[in-house]
Amino acid sequence: MSKTLEDTVNEALDQLRPFLEQDGGDMELVEITEDKVVRVRLLGACRDCSMSAMTMKAGLEEAVKRAAPEVIRVEAVDPSDTFIN
Incomplete structure (x- = not known):
């Protein structure tokens, strides 16, 4: 079973999550x-x-x-924005 781009991105985010949690933060993949x-x-x-x-x-x-590598860029969305996938 091959990994999807979403799986790959989530794995990268999971590796960074502990550093954010140390400072009381976190993140979630929106889309x-x-x-x-x-x-x-x-x-x-x-x-x-x-x-x-x-x-x-520098991090994410x-x-x-x-x-x-196929990802063009990573951007933050406003925490109050809601998205319908």
């Missing part, structure tokens, strides 16, 4: 768009952290792209 943009929602302390932009670029995006 992967048709053009391979990964959208995540930062939760807890990460939502309002002044370092969240750096966390996104790098790890996701390393695991899934």
Whole structure:
């Protein structure tokens, strides 16, 4: 059974999750768009952290792209946004 892109992205996020949880934060995968943009929602302390932009670029995006090179970028969505998949 081959892994889907969503499985691969979730595995990359799971590897980073403990570092976010140390600081009282977390994240969840919201969607992967048709053009391979990964959208995540930062939760807890990460939502309002002044370092969240750096966390996104240096941590999350790098790890996701390393695991899934076809991903174009990773972006955070507003925690109050709701999506229908």
